Amino acid sequence: MRLGRSLYTAVTSIVACSLFIGTLSLRRNSGMEEGWCLAGYVQRLPAALVCCLVVAMGAILLGWYWVKLARAVASIARLFQSERASDVGAGTGVLACLRLSEMHKLCQTVREHLDHCACGTAECERQIKDLRIQIQLSQRREKNTEAIIHSIRDAVIVVDEYDRLLVANEAAGRLFGFDFRNSQHRPLNDLISEDRSEFADLLSHSRKSGNRATRREIQLSEHGEQRTFDCIVSCAYDQDGRVCGVVAVMHDITREKQIQQMKNDFVSHVSHELKTPLASITAYSEMLADGEADDEQTRKEFYSVIQNQAQRLNRLIEDILNISRIESGLIKVNKEPVSLAMLIEEQMQMIKGYAEEKNIEIIGQKPIVFDQVYVDKDMISQVIVNLLSNAVKYTPSGGSVRIQTEVDDVASVARVTVTDTGVGIPEDEIGHIFEKFYRVDANNKQAKGTGLGLNLVRQIVEKVHEGRVFVTSRVGVGSTFGFELPLATRQAAGIA
Amino acid sequence: MANKKVLVVDDEIHIVHVVAIKLRNNGYEVISADNGAEGLKLALRERPDIIVTDYQMPVMTGAELVEKLRQHDETKDTPVIMLTARSFAIPQEQQDDLRIAGCLSKPFSPKELLGNIEDILYQKELVPDS
Numbered sequence: 001m002r003l004g005r006s007l008y009t010a011v012t013s014i015v016a017c018s019l020f021i022g023t024l025s026l027r028r029n030s031g032m033e034e035g036w037c038l039a040g041y042v043q044r045l046p047a048a049l050v051c052c053l054v055v056a057m058g059a060i061l062l063g064w065y066w067v068k069l070a071r072a073v074a075s076i077a078r079l080f081q082s083e084r085a086s087d088v089g090a091g092t093g094v095l096a097c098l099r100l101s102e103m104h105k106l107c108q109t110v111r112e113h114l115d116h117c118a119c120g121t122a123e124c125e126r127q128i129k130d131l132r133i134q135i136q137l138s139q140r141r142e143k144n145t146e147a148i149i150h151s152i153r154d155a156v157i158v159v160d161e162y163d164r165l166l167v168a169n170e171a172a173g174r175l176f177g178f179d180f181r182n183s184q185h186r187p188l189n190d191l192i193s194e195d196r197s198e199f200a201d202l203l204s205h206s207r208k209s210g211n212r213a214t215r216r217e218i219q220l221s222e223h224g225e226q227r228t229f230d231c232i233v234s235c236a237y238d239q240d241g242r243v244c245g246v247v248a249v250m251h252d253i254t255r256e257k258q259i260q261q262m263k264n265d266f267v268s269h270v271s272h273e274l275k276t277p278l279a280s281i282t283a284y285s286e287m288l289a290d291g292e293a294d295d296e297q298t299r300k301e302f303y304s305v306i307q308n309q310a311q312r313l314n315r316l317i318e319d320i321l322n323i324s325r326i327e328s329g330l331i332k333v334n335k336e337p338v339s340l341a342m343l344i345e346e347q348m349q350m351i352k353g354y355a356e357e358k359n360i361e362i363i364g365q366k367p368i369v370f371d372q373v374y375v376d377k378d379m380i381s382q383v384i385v386n387l388l389s390n391a392v393k394y395t396p397s398g399g400s401v402r403i404q405t406e407v408d409d410v411a412s413v414a415r416v417t418v419t420d421t422g423v424g425i426p427e428d429e430i431g432h433i434f435e436k437f438y439r440v441d442a443n444n445k446q447a448k449g450t451g452l453g454l455n456l457v458r459q460i461v462e463k464v465h466e467g468r469v470f471v472t473s474r475v476g477v478g479s480t481f482g483f484e485l486p487l488a489t490r491q492a493a494g495i496a
Numbered sequence: 497m498a499n500k501k502v503l504v505v506d507d508e509i510h511i512v513h514v515v516a517i518k519l520r521n522n523g524y525e526v527i528s529a530d531n532g533a534e535g536l537k538l539a540l541r542e543r544p545d546i547i548v549t550d551y552q553m554p555v556m557t558g559a560e561l562v563e564k565l566r567q568h569d570e571t572k573d574t575p576v577i578m579l580t581a582r583s584f585a586i587p588q589e590q591q592d593d594l595r596i597a598g599c600l601s602k603p604f605s606p607k608e609l610l611g612n613i614e615d616i617l618y619q620k621e622l623v624p625d626s
Contacts, residue, residue: 278602279511280603
């Protein structure tokens, strides 16, 4: 509409101008010759009109082309400004109307270019989005890997093909004494001390040999304590199959080794303890069968030995089974109110013969008013006899063993202590003395044992009766072993 | 093999007793000790023809006893039979080093022990310097 109005204004302006110019022409001619004269005017009118008409037609034609040109330019301008394909289409529609082949070709080219650019831009945007996602995933994976490596309790060390540190976790830093966060790309030999060069040599050797995995046990001292590590070293390969680094994982197997050693010792001890009474039974039986016992008294003696050794064998097996039953919670417990003083008196009588053989004095306790505990009588008898027999076993001839009971009304417990004048226990071994199969090295030669007796004491007192065991000792002076049990009144209150 | 002296060393009094009866019934003189240290003293003093000792004993083990016996001229060639209740056999290398004449695992037969003693003493008589 705006364009139409412009056209109308332009054409009428041109026509008016043409008429005005024609009139002026008439006037100028008449003025020059005779002035204003109607007859002259009429005489020259057709020529002036024709002149005006020609000028007007030319103006109209010019205006028409001007309008078309303006529309085409406007369409192109819209095309360039438009970001939408629909706008481009609309633009081409206008151009088609113009029937300007050059413009049409130009528009087609521009449109194709724009289409291509639009596709390229969309592809770039998609790729940028993908890359961002991949970067995020990669960062997350890296963080996860780092978190996993740092959370592993085993020491993990990764070195490159030049034995420079790439990755190490906290455990590795602690074991080798370096700052694992700020030691990247430093040569491993600079980070670990010479006394641990065996590890660096292992890594270097693995890298050179190119073996996929190497496993070796390495001894390292940590906080002054010798520890054993199961070290697995694996080579990492690049795309061409060349070794580009080495990964080492060190698992502390000190405890496993100790347990294995304890098991071996246990098997050895138990084997000895089982075979010894069995050897007596076998030998005496054979002697009887072969008629080597000449008289009735000798035969009775042989039968007695066989019987005693069979009982000894049974006790050992029972000890092993009892520990196993208590640990698995399958033991049958018959609790009842029992006087500790009475139990101690009974067990003292049992151990008396053994103590006399070794010339050791057993000193009993004074009677006390109330020491009733709510316990399984057989189990606590076992505890007392184990403590007494241990005390006699590890006390040299001429020594003494004292057993005492006291009642702690405040804590509402009865406390039994067995004090000997024996060989004592080294300070660093006291903490292990109640462990299963544990035997004090220095005392191994003093007497035989399976390392089960004290463990059974602890299991019975602490696990079955919710009591407490304790020990104090000085090498060469003696030891005091003891236990506490809740008084029957407290137990009764608890039950009620 | 009458009048031959046998030293039996074991901390198990019943084993010492039964071995002593078996050997005495077969004409041997038997002396005994209940640990390695006592056994060494007795061996040096009594100079037995053969020693039967347990491997695992308090104070001094059977292996330590033999090691010490080999250090004394009086006992360096005395044949030793080792009794053992261990779960593992005594390594042959250790037997050779200590020149142990024979090993018997517990439980053992007194008859078998007697046979071993007689064989060893018989060979010793045939080749006195061995």
